[in-house]
Amino acid sequence: MSSTAAQSPSPAIALAVDLGGTKVEAALVSDQGVVLPGTRHRQPTGPLRSAEELQAAVDQVVTATLATLPADARLVGVGVGAAGPVDEEHGLVSPLNMPVWRGWPLRDNIASLVPEGIPVTLRMDGLAITLAEHWVGAAQGSDHVMGMIVSTGVGGGLILHGRTVSGPTGNAGHIGHVECGGFDDPCACGGTGCLEAVASGPKTVAWAQRQGFAGSTGEELSAAYAAGDEIAVAAVRRSGRALGQAIAAATSLVDLEVVAIGGGFSHVTPDLFEYAREAVAERVEFGFVTKVRIVPTGLSQDGPLIGAAALVHRADVLR
Amino acid sequence: MSSTAAQSPSPAIALAVDLGGTKVEAALVSDQGVVLPGTRHRQPTGPLRSAEELQAAVDQVVTATLATLPADARLVGVGVGAAGPVDEEHGLVSPLNMPVWRGWPLRDNIASLVPEGIPVTLRMDGLAITLAEHWVGAAQGSDHVMGMIVSTGVGGGLILHGRTVSGPTGNAGHIGHVECGGFDDPCACGGTGCLEAVASGPKTVAWAQRQGFAGSTGEELSAAYAAGDEIAVAAVRRSGRALGQAIAAATSLVDLEVVAIGGGFSHVTPDLFEYAREAVAERVEFGFVTKVRIVPTGLSQDGPLIGAAALVHRADVLR
Structure with a gap:
C-alpha cells in the first residue's frame, strides 16, 4: 500500500x-x-x-x-x-x-x-x-485475480502476475462476454450464450418469468428463492452454473487464483456462489482450474x- | 531479437x-x-x-x-x-x-x-x-497475442502487454477449455462445450462420422471438404465457428490483437479460418472483439x- x-x-x-x-x-x-x-x-x-x-x-x-x-x-x-x-x-x-x-x-x-x-x-x-479487491478487498495477497460485478450487466477486470491487464484498447476483463457451453441465450453484443445474456439480474428474472415466475425484480427473486420457490431455485441455479462455467473458462485461459464477485445480483443468495463452485468442480481433470477460489466481494458499497x-x-x- | x-x-x-x-x-x-x-x-x-x-x-x-x-x-x-x-x-x-x-x-x-x-x-x-509466433512467426510486432495449436487437441498460449502470461501454476493458455455457447459436447476435462471437445481434429471427424461420413482421418475429411461433400463442409464449418466463438470469448476477456493458429488440423482447409472469422464478426457491438486478426501460423514444422x-x-x- x-x-x-x-x-x-x-x-x-x-x-x-x-x-x-x-x-x-x-x-x-x-x-x-x-x-x-x-x-x-x-x-x-x-x-x-x-x-x-x-x-x-x-x-x-x-x-x-x-x-x-x-x-x-x-x-x-x-x-x-x-x-x-x-x-x-x-x-x-x-x-x-x-x-x-x-x-x-x-x-x-x-x-x-x-x-x-x-x-x-x-x-x-x-x-x-478489481484493483480495489486487490488493494483492500477479498483478493488481497493474490497476484492472479479477476474482479466481477454481477448486476444489471456482468463485467470484470483482471490482475495477472501482479499487474492489471487492460489490453491494447483498454477493454480486457469483459467476462460477461465469455460464452457458456450448452447455453444459447442470444446476447446484445451479437454473441451466443454469453455469461451476461444468461446470468445478469434482469436476464435471470426474465428466464424465471418465462417459467411462470410472477415477480419482476431481483429482490422478488431473492425472496422467492429464500422461500424455496422451485422456479426461483431453478433460475438462480442456472445463472450460478453459468457463472461457474465462465469462471472455469477464464481460469483455463489465464490461470486465476481468486475471483471476487460483487454487484447487486451477487447478493440474491449465498447459494449463487455454491452453484458456481459446483460447475467449476466438474473440471475434474484440471487441478489448476478447480483450485480457483470464488468469493464474495470484500468491498463496501x-x-x-x-x-x-x-x-x-x-x-x-x-x- | x-x-x-x-x-x-x-x-x-x-x-x-x-x-x-x-x-x-x-x-x-x-x-x-x-x-x-x-x-x-x-x-x-x-x-x-x-x-x-x-x-x-x-x-x-x-x-x-x-x-x-x-x-x-x-x-x-x-x-x-x-x-x-x-x-x-x-x-x-x-x-x-x-x-x-x-x-x-x-x-x-x-x-x-x-x-x-x-x-x-x-x-x-x-x-x-506463442513465443515463437511473436519472435519469428505470424505475430511479430504485436504485444497482445494468442498462439494456438489445433491438432489432436487444442492448446495455446498468451502474450499480453508484451510479456508471456503463464499464471501461478504455468497453465494459462488452455484455450481448448474455453467453452462455446450453444455447444454441449462433453469434454474429457469434465467441462461442457469446451473448444477442444468440439474442434480438435479427431472430434471434428467423429462428429462427421455421426452424420454419416465414411472416412476416419483429418486427411480424408480435408479431401472430402475439397470435393464439396456436404457432411464434411458442415463438420468443418461447425468446428470453425466454435474456434471463432472461443477466440471471441478470449478476446472479450484479454483484448487480443492477433491469434496465430497452427497444428495439423488447422490445415484441413483455409475456409476453417473464414468460419472462425464469421463467428467473431457476429459480435457486432464490440469493435474491440471484431478487431482481432485470426491468421495461420507463420512457423514451419x-x-x-x-x-x-x-x-x-x-x-x-x-x-
Whole structure:
C-alpha cells in the first residue's frame, strides 16, 4: 500500500469518479482506501440524456467534490472508472447504454476541471473494482485475480502476475462476454450464450418469468428463492452454473487464483456462489482450474469509488 | 531479437526440447530462430511407455543433440516446451496422455544431462509456440497475442502487454477449455462445450462420422471438404465457428490483437479460418472483439522447437 503520510504532513488524496449506466459519482478517497465523509456527490446519467447533459452531470459532481478538499490535503490525482467499452489510450468512453456518448473525451474533459498538472487516469470500471479487491478487498495477497460485478450487466477486470491487464484498447476483463457451453441465450453484443445474456439480474428474472415466475425484480427473486420457490431455485441455479462455467473458462485461459464477485445480483443468495463452485468442480481433470477460489466481494458499497481511487493510489499495479 | 554475435565470436545456441503426446524432439537452435541442420533427434513417447522409458527417450534425444554442439558455439540455455498441465515453479510435468508421468521432475532431470550452470527453462508447449509466433512467426510486432495449436487437441498460449502470461501454476493458455455457447459436447476435462471437445481434429471427424461420413482421418475429411461433400463442409464449418466463438470469448476477456493458429488440423482447409472469422464478426457491438486478426501460423514444422528455443533466446519476453 502506498502511503506518503510518514513523509509528509499533508495526506495524499485521490479524486475518484465512477461513471455508471444510471449515475455518476465522485468522492475524495484517502491512500488507505477510505472515502472521506462529506465528499461524495452523485448525479443521474442514463440513456435519455443528451451528450451535453451527461457531461454537465460529470462536471457537477467533480467540481462539487473538488470543493470539499481539506485545506491540509494534497490532491495527487484523479481516477475515473467508466462503463465500457473505452479507448484507454485516448481517454474516450462509449458506454453501451449511453448511446449519445461514442468516443466521448471524458478523460480530457475531467482534466480541464482540476488544477493543471494533476494526472487523470481512466480505465474500465471492472478493472477499477478489481484493483480495489486487490488493494483492500477479498483478493488481497493474490497476484492472479479477476474482479466481477454481477448486476444489471456482468463485467470484470483482471490482475495477472501482479499487474492489471487492460489490453491494447483498454477493454480486457469483459467476462460477461465469455460464452457458456450448452447455453444459447442470444446476447446484445451479437454473441451466443454469453455469461451476461444468461446470468445478469434482469436476464435471470426474465428466464424465471418465462417459467411462470410472477415477480419482476431481483429482490422478488431473492425472496422467492429464500422461500424455496422451485422456479426461483431453478433460475438462480442456472445463472450460478453459468457463472461457474465462465469462471472455469477464464481460469483455463489465464490461470486465476481468486475471483471476487460483487454487484447487486451477487447478493440474491449465498447459494449463487455454491452453484458456481459446483460447475467449476466438474473440471475434474484440471487441478489448476478447480483450485480457483470464488468469493464474495470484500468491498463496501463504496467499491467502485475505491476502485477509481486505486487507479491513483495503486498506480504501481497499473499497466 | 537478442543477439550476442556482435560481442562474441561464438554464436549463442539454445538446446530446444519439445515433449509431445506422441514424440519427444530436441535440436540446437540459433539466436535467429533457426534449427541447426543435423542436430535434431526424435524418440516416440505415448501412453504405453513406462515412466522410466519415457525419461530414457528424453535422455537419448537431449544427449544426442548436445553431442552435435559445434566446437565454436556457446550453449546458453535449455528450453523445454511440454504438453500440459505443468507445474512451472517446480519444473514438473503431468501430460494428460502420459498418465505414468504425474508431477514428473522433467526440468531437473534434463538439467542433470547438461553442463552445470546452464539454465533449463520449462513451460507449456502452447506458451512456447506463442513465443515463437511473436519472435519469428505470424505475430511479430504485436504485444497482445494468442498462439494456438489445433491438432489432436487444442492448446495455446498468451502474450499480453508484451510479456508471456503463464499464471501461478504455468497453465494459462488452455484455450481448448474455453467453452462455446450453444455447444454441449462433453469434454474429457469434465467441462461442457469446451473448444477442444468440439474442434480438435479427431472430434471434428467423429462428429462427421455421426452424420454419416465414411472416412476416419483429418486427411480424408480435408479431401472430402475439397470435393464439396456436404457432411464434411458442415463438420468443418461447425468446428470453425466454435474456434471463432472461443477466440471471441478470449478476446472479450484479454483484448487480443492477433491469434496465430497452427497444428495439423488447422490445415484441413483455409475456409476453417473464414468460419472462425464469421463467428467473431457476429459480435457486432464490440469493435474491440471484431478487431482481432485470426491468421495461420507463420512457423514451419520446426515451430515447437523454435518455441522451446525462444524460452532461452527471448527470455526478455518471459514472465
